[in-house]
Amino acid sequence: MNRPYLRAYMAGVSFPTFFLMLGFTVFMLAQHRYQIPVVIERAIVFPLAFIPNLWGFWNMLHLRIAQSHMQWPIGAHGAVVPLILVPVAYAVAREAGIVYFTPAVFAVSWPGLIVMYYLVWKYLVNFLNETLGVA
């Protein structure tokens, strides 16, 4: 099969695109049931537009690294993403005026996010890569 980078991109975007459904539900509940001050149309843009693409390109980067015969585990590769993501997410939230997302919220969610990214990349993204022949 050819076009390995396209397949790596598709494998990368699959999980965050699927997870968005759950995220959207959580934001809906937070806003309408628990009256948490998160404006959903502002909050959903970042996970909707930026994160799936980041995952796709990040998986393409992992394929590039693997093709250069470097030993770089995919779990560790995924765990690096929050180091880039959290400052960007904070800046976007601040510009969008989402007051709920204070630096404390990001600081508390950061370790959990690293763990989650590690696990998801190690098992789910790796499974998708194997299925699409780019592992």
Add this chain to the structure above:
Amino acid sequence: MNLPNELRKAVPPLGDTEPRQDLWPRMLLRLDRAPRRVQWLDWALAVLLLASFFVFPQAVLGFFYQM
């Protein structure tokens, strides 16, 4: 100038775009492989992650914002 004709001239036809072999049996083989075993440390991390949602509920939305 006829734009459709000019475009056809500029972009040559793709020719045979079908794959050389049926890819579905290979996909089935990949899907039938034995599933990867989850290591105990990873289970522990997953449990810790879930527990952290109860300890720091304010982080849940921040978490979903970045997934």
